[in-house]
Amino acid sequence: MQIQNHILEVLQLYEYAMAIGKSLDFKNNCESFIKLLLKRQNLNAAWVLKGKENYFETVYSLPKGTSLRVQGSELPLSIIDNEYILLDVEKHEILNQLSPITLKQGHVAVYNLKTIGFLFLYTKKNNLNQKELAQLKPVIDKFTTSLRASTAFEEQQNLLNNLEARNQELSDYAHMVSHDLKSPLRSIDTLSSWLQEDYKNSLDATGQQHLETVRENVLKMDNLIDGILQYSSIDKHNSDFYDVHPNKIISEIINSIVVPENIKLVVNELPVIKGDTYRVRQLFQNLITNAITYNDKEQGYIEIGYNNSEKGIFYIKDNGIGIDKKYHQKIFKTFEKLENKKGSSGIGLSIVNKIIEYYNGQIWIESEPGIGTTFYFTLPKT
Numbered sequence: 001m002q003i004q005n006h007i008l009e010v011l012q013l014y015e016y017a018m019a020i021g022k023s024l025d026f027k028n029n030c031e032s033f034i035k036l037l038l039k040r041q042n043l044n045a046a047w048v049l050k051g052k053e054n055y056f057e058t059v060y061s062l063p064k065g066t067s068l069r070v071q072g073s074e075l076p077l078s079i080i081d082n083e084y085i086l087l088d089v090e091k092h093e094i095l096n097q098l099s100p101i102t103l104k105q106g107h108v109a110v111y112n113l114k115t116i117g118f119l120f121l122y123t124k125k126n127n128l129n130q131k132e133l134a135q136l137k138p139v140i141d142k143f144t145t146s147l148r149a150s151t152a153f154e155e156q157q158n159l160l161n162n163l164e165a166r167n168q169e170l171s172d173y174a175h176m177v178s179h180d181l182k183s184p185l186r187s188i189d190t191l192s193s194w195l196q197e198d199y200k201n202s203l204d205a206t207g208q209q210h211l212e213t214v215r216e217n218v219l220k221m222d223n224l225i226d227g228i229l230q231y232s233s234i235d236k237h238n239s240d241f242y243d244v245h246p247n248k249i250i251s252e253i254i255n256s257i258v259v260p261e262n263i264k265l266v267v268n269e270l271p272v273i274k275g276d277t278y279r280v281r282q283l284f285q286n287l288i289t290n291a292i293t294y295n296d297k298e299q300g301y302i303e304i305g306y307n308n309s310e311k312g313i314f315y316i317k318d319n320g321i322g323i324d325k326k327y328h329q330k331i332f333k334t335f336e337k338l339e340n341k342k343g344s345s346g347i348g349l350s351i352v353n354k355i356i357e358y359y360n361g362q363i364w365i366e367s368e369p370g371i372g373t374t375f376y377f378t379l380p381k382t
Helices: 002-019 025-041 077-081 093-097 130-198 204-231 246-258 277-293 346-356
Strands: 045-052 055-062 069-071 084-088 107-112 117-123 242-243 263-267 273-275 300-307 313-318 361-368 372-378
Touching: 002 025, 002 069, 025 045, 025 055, 025 130, 045 242, 055 117, 084 130, 084 346, 107 130, 130 263, 204 346, 242 313, 246 263, 246 277, 273 277, 277 313, 277 346
Parallel strands: 263 300
Antiparallel strands: 045 055, 045 117, 055 069, 084 107, 107 117, 242 273, 300 313, 313 372, 361 372
């Protein structure tokens, strides 16, 4: 008979264990386990209480609609130190705070769920004892672990939702600001061009230079606004990954920008990659224009190629001004630029870095001041 009872206990514990942790939803987790617990132990009600500052309130109950709110100071001191305790309904006032029902007889077993709170199990009859509480303890511990996982998952989801909402707000704000700024910039550019044209015979060289400086700064501001918009939209819209041909994209880029006659641009055969045209175009265009902008040689040279190694590394090499080693990480930060070049917004390499991160790739540089720079990066291949 003892062996038979032991087998039944083991099977019952196994059944409890199978009911725990099937969901990362807190209430679903409580539902599947506590319903089974009440049924198997002939219990009448159960409540899970979570801490809210200096008190505990019901976050799950069976029967549903009942609730218990307990001040921390009202809990028996023994439950704070111990893992479970059995309370006589008639002797503990905190059990009278249940609504809308009132407990008049029976016992309540209270399990300490550690950081989660407490589990209250109620029976009208005196059919709970210390031995039964001890037998349930391993199962309650597993239940506590599953509730911790549910709580952590819920907090993570809330955090992600808040971040997503905040990012959307920032993106909307960036678009709004850009729209509001672009209009007066266009007006300033138009008015300054009219002044240059209408008063070219009245203004001296200094006046003409001042107007030219105004227009250059307008152009910088316009480029900066475009850069901010591009940067804010890099990871906002998920797109399907498909075959992209870098050589075709680079050819289109070269035809759309001005490559100075003194700069030789060599494009080697590049492999087909997995990505989307919009981001790949931004990546190569920013690196190519950066190599052109910061080339100070009479005979400039830019080479775009691919190292067919195990990782598969793309590179863009130039013989420009070079970058001191202490700036190798700084240049990828937003608005960081080493020289105040005309048309440079200081955001191009930040966009490049963000695209590489979007593709789970890597980017790094090798450079020597006065000699040149090579940007290396990895992208997902087909």
